[in-house]
Amino acid sequence: MSTQELKVFNSLKKIILWSVYSGILIALSGCGDFVKETDAEACNKAIDERDYDTALSACTSRKDKA
Numbered sequence: 001m002s003t004q005e006l007k008v009f010n011s012l013k014k015i016i017l018w019s020v021y022s023g024i025l026i027a028l029s030g031c032g033d034f035v036k037e038t039d040a041e042a043c044n045k046a047i048d049e050r051d052y053d054t055a056l057s058a059c060t061s062r063k064d065k066a
């Protein structure tokens with residue numbers, strides 16, 4: 001292979017590797033959308049936002065706090 005062909009091949013290899021790395025990063029960052037909020041987190045979030053109607057329904061075991 002000539003020097004020109006090696007440069008093109010190495011450039012394509014770098015582009016493919018960066019594309020794969022970017023795809024993995026995007027896929028992993030999107031996984032946070034699939035995490036389910038726990039009851040305690042929902043309760044604390046409702047109280048922090050002063051949404052007391054939601055807090056009363058979300059804080060089933062902690063009615064005194066709601």
